[in-house]
Amino acid sequence: MTEYTSLRVTQQDRIAHIQINRPAKFNAMDSAFWTEMITAFEWVDVTESIRVVVISGAGDHFSAGIDLALLAQASSRMGKDIGRNAEVIRGNILRLQEAFNAVDRCRKPVIAAIHGYCLGGAIDLISACDMRYCTPDARFGIKEIDMGMAADVGTLQRLPHLIGDGMMRELAYTGRVFDGHEAARIGLVNCVHDDVQALMQEVMSLAGQIASKSPLAIRGTKEMIRYARDHSVEDGLNYIASWNAAMLQSEDLKVAMAAHMAKKPAEFAD
Template sequence: MFSDANSQSALQAEYKTLNVSIENHIAHIVLNRPEQLNSMIAEFWLELPQCVRAIDASALARVIVISSTGKHFSAGMDLSVFTNMAATFEGEPSRRAERMRRSVLQLQDSFSALEQVRVPVLVAIQGGAIGGAVDMISACDSRYCTNDAYFCVKETQLGMTADVGTLQRLPHLLSHGIVRELAYTGRNFSSAEALQHGFVNQVFENQETMLAAVMKIAKQIAINSPMAVSGCKEMLNYARDHSVEDSLNHMATWQSGMFQMPDVHEAMAAGQQKRMPEFEPLFKKEN
């Protein structure tokens, strides 16, 4: 369901691997290949970044929630993608390597889009999040899961090194010792461990309870100024990759241009009048 006519035009694409809805400033992306354990076929790697960037460009949502269908969140990269990549291992070695590098960069971009969009991305995980699914959820702002959830850096057991973001993002989310253990062994990482080590925010009894709770959090985000929330995401991502001194300097520069009074006045007035605040959306992104 879309909250207005413009949202439909912003998301005109017919997705093979996703269902998308926008309501009350919350975009909900659902992985919808449960019979195939939501494995990531070639179309998925194009559709996910296209979808999240269309949502961002439309400025109709202030937060994105990603969930899934069936027993497992995702079994990771589909075998067909590996097969297609193997078929390209031919030709002059340096040119073959250059083509492979571009392919990996394109796959990485599919998940980097989750970090690059202006709005927070929350992900709700049930069952297994395996291989590429760990790459994906590591790029989200916050993670939530069910009791039966587990996580696996499966690539190691398949004779390859995870290459789409897990090894770059997990060290910012977990201790290096735990990350190395998970990467070197490829063992399952349970929901209890994930909660203990801060990889997930909360663990729920079942998917229904989890989705209700995550949507409640998304609603709390969506009532805030989209400028303020976007600024939070920008600053947190920058601080992760830079020194405190550089991050403070970046914050001061950002604030000198982005700090304006209309949203502050509206937030204060809404609080005094005990009503929901009403903020202008971010500007749409032009093509």
Template sequence: MTEYKVFGVELAERIARVTIDRADKLNAMNADFWREIVEIFRWADDADEVRVVVLAGAGEHFSAGIDLQLLGEAASQMGPDAGRNAERLRRRILELQASFNAVDECRKPVIAAVQGYCLGGAIDLIAACDMRYCSEDARFSIKEIDMGMVADVGTLQRLPRIIGDGMLRELAYTGRTLDGREAQAIGLANRCYGTLSELQEGVLQVAREIAAKSPLAIRGTKRMIRYMRDHRVDDGLDYVATWNAAMLQSSDLPVAMAAHMSKKKPDFED
């Protein structure tokens, strides 16, 4: 397994456990973070032995968002020409967006487990995940508005489909903080647990259930859900018909049916 500066990565039970490991810095997202997360999710996407990814933060917090030192470095690179500054900044923002696109585009389901702070860029990150779970002490905030800037790495594009347009606008305009229970109430979190240990066990249980399913069926289901974000119903129906014309020929289908009939647990190939 590759060693990373910012992340810890473990693989067990076909579950890749990816942990942001900068607890002394509140798991803030520095330059290494943005590069390494792309590498990790490319690996998770390519590795047949990975069925699902659990994304978490070490210590008391998930992440306090982008490292302010990174913003300072970007500001120091500005020159006298506004056009060249704009081109440089735009290119850098697109690079950051690509880091979280790698999470969104991973063929395997990605589950975020959130405790403590989940601020600014961390909201962008969990919005790119398939599901989000949290503990009661979680604190969510779209913090960019308090820094005089527009959130630009996916929050404003992905969250309306998760929590609805009106709620997204309220949180993005005010920057107010939500606790874990409110996050569950508005649909930002699938479920809120009382403690961190309960969160960790609950998320692993969901991950184990997903990992036990047909990997082809899981990937196809995720692909269809992502496709429908940007297409009409008739487009989606046509696409899934074409997809299943191929995938229903897989050995996973008779394996699943035989297991169901015999009331035994199926064992699918990677």
């Protein structure tokens, strides 16, 4: 397996656990983080024994967002020509976006387990995940506005589909910090768990439950949900008809039906 400096990546049975691993820096997202996320999710996508991904943070926090040293480093490279500076900045932003696009496009469900700080770029990250769970002491905030900039790696595009347009605008315009209970109330997280131990136990249990399902059915369900987000109802219905024209011929359907009739758990091939 690839060696990582910003992440800790492990496989537990059918679950990949990706931990942001810079606890001394509040798991701030340094230069290595952005390339390592792409590498990690490429590995997840091609490893058929992996069926679910869990993302968490090592130490006391999920992540405080982008490392400010990375922003300072980028600023120091600017020249005198505005056009050329803009081309460099745009390229850098697109490169960072790919790290979270890899999460969004992942063929397997991705679950975020959040405690402590979840600020700035960390909101962009969890917005790209399928589901989010947290502890009461989690602290969320779209902090880019307090740095004099607009969030640019996914929050403003994905968050309205999770919490609604009006609430997203309030949080993006004010940058205010809110806790796990409010995150659940507005629909950002599915559930709040008492502490980190309970959070990880419940999230891993949920991941195991999802991993027990047909991987083809899970893949198709995620693909259809993502497609429906960005297309009309009619387009989505047409796509699922074409998709299932092939997928309903899978052995998984026969396995699932036989297990249901026998009242036994189904065992699906990777």
